[in-house]
Amino acid sequence: MTNVASHFHSIKLVVGALCIIFLCAGCSVRRATLNDVLTPEQVSFIRVGQTTIRELADHIGAPDELTESDFGVVALYYWSDTKSAGLDLGAIGRLFLPYSPTMRLNKIGITPEQLQVVFDPQWTVRAYGFSRKSTDEPIIWFWPF
Amino acid sequence: MLFFKPLAGIVIVLTLALLQGCVVTRGTVGEPIQEEAVSAIKKGKTTMAEVVSSIGAPDRIVRGNDREIFHYYYYDGKSPAMMLILLNFIRMDVKSDNLYVFFNRDGIAEEVVYGKRTDRTRFKLWPFGD
Numbered sequence: 040m041t042n043v044a045s046h047f048h049s050i051k052l053v054v055g056a057l058c059i060i061f062l063c064a065g066c067s068v069r070r071a072t073l074n075d076v077l078t079p080e081q082v083s084f085i086r087v088g089q090t091t092i093r094e095l096a097d098h099i100g101a102p103d104e105l106t107e108s109d110f111g112v113v114a115l116y117y118w119s120d121t122k123s124a125g126l127d128l129g130a131i132g133r134l135f136l137p138y139s140p141t142m143r144l145n146k147i148g149i150t151p152e153q154l155q156v157v158f159d160p161q162w163t164v165r166a167y168g169f170s171r172k173s174t175d176e177p178i179i180w181f182w183p184f
Numbered sequence: 185m186l187f188f189k190p191l192a193g194i195v196i197v198l199t200l201a202l203l204q205g206c207v208v209t210r211g212t213v214g215e216p217i218q219e220e221a222v223s224a225i226k227k228g229k230t231t232m233a234e235v236v237s238s239i240g241a242p243d244r245i246v247r248g249n250d251r252e253i254f255h256y257y258y259y260d261g262k263s264p265a266m267m268l269i270l271l272n273f274i275r276m277d278v279k280s281d282n283l284y285v286f287f288n289r290d291g292i293a294e295e296v297v298y299g300k301r302t303d304r305t306r307f308k309l310w311p312f313g314d
Contacts, residue, residue: 066272067273068311068312070311071275072277073278074279096299101297101298105253105255106248162249
């Protein structure tokens with residue numbers, strides 16, 4: 040009786056492992072990050088008309104780009120968190136078939152973000168703001184439709 | 185002595201089996217910015233020519249508020265990947281260092297802004313979480 044129970048337990052383990060393999064089969068998860076994320080809390084120290092470019096750099100580092108606009112010099116801080124996931128429905132076939140069928144669903148979400156800080160001629164902050172951002176994309180989300 | 189040879193073979197085979205499908209990539213753009221050269225820039229003293237001779241020609245020259253600004257940058261990217269038969273994880277982490285030297289109309293450095301992020305670039309494979 041014990042022998043039958045342990046045998047049944049082993050079969051359950053094998054079936055469970057196979058289910059996990061089949062669920063993960065063909066899954067591909069990619070993620071690419073550029074620089075550190077800046078949050079509104081991290082720049083709450085900025086006081087318009089008071090904070091200088093030196094103080095800004097001391098708190099959040101040097102900007103990625105400086106450019107001149109009609110309103111003054113603009114410091115740009117860039118960052119992004121790109122998530123991409125795919126499901127290859129033909130992956131399991133590769134284990135059994137000489138021909139590998141390709142049936143893929145892929146989705147990629149590139150979300151470049153920016154903090155823009157405008158300076159007056161004395162290098163104090165005139166204005167600042169974040170680029171628009173939607174809600175966070177899930178990491179695994181391969182349904183493209 | 186004979187005992188160790190099969191053991192070594194097993195270890196090599198196991199190591200190869202565990203490492204198969206591993207891809208490690210490293211990419212850089214530009215030259216790392218030497219911090220000694222940055223700290224050697226003295227505001228109100230160091231000239232444009234001295235900056236160029238110690239750090240090199242800038243990657244970009246920006247004009248802002250009637251000043252010349254030298255911009256030096258360096259990018260460092262690390263990307264580990266695990267390409268298994270049925271499951272792939274790929275991750276890339278890129279960070280940049282930036283140096284700006286602001287010169288007055290006489291070509292003398294009046295401000296230095298430097299930020300280093302590349303020391304926090306990591307080979308991190310797990311794509312989930314922060």
